[in-house]
Amino acid sequence: MKNQSYSPEFRAEAVKLVVEQGLSQEAAAKRLSIPKGRLGNWMAAVKRGGAVAVPGGRGVPELEAENAKLRKELAEVKLERSNGADQ
Known part of the structure; x- marks a missing residue:
């Protein structure tokens, strides 16, 4: 074969x-x-x-790390926006 x-x-x-x-x-x-x-x-x-x-392409561990980083950044931006809307 x-x-x-x-x-x-x-x-x-x-x-x-x-x-x-x-x-x-x-x-x-x-x-x-x-x-x-x-x-x-x-x-x-x-x-x-x-x-x-x-x-x-990227492997699963690399994509998971990037996903965690992006989630953290998104949470920070949402927090900044909500604090800015209160002023």
Whole structure:
């Protein structure tokens, strides 16, 4: 059996079928004609930090950190606005 190489974009789209569209790993693998175990490996890599992400993309830990930073900034701006409206 030939060892097939898949582009990062293909891998990211395969993971999206499971994560965003709710397909089972088995159904997604069958739809894409890839081994279920290979898709499972890509899913595990994403859970560890987004190793399957599209080039230039960011992993889950990085996105979570950015999300926390943006929430904090938003809360500060809302507080500033509410204090400014009282004056």
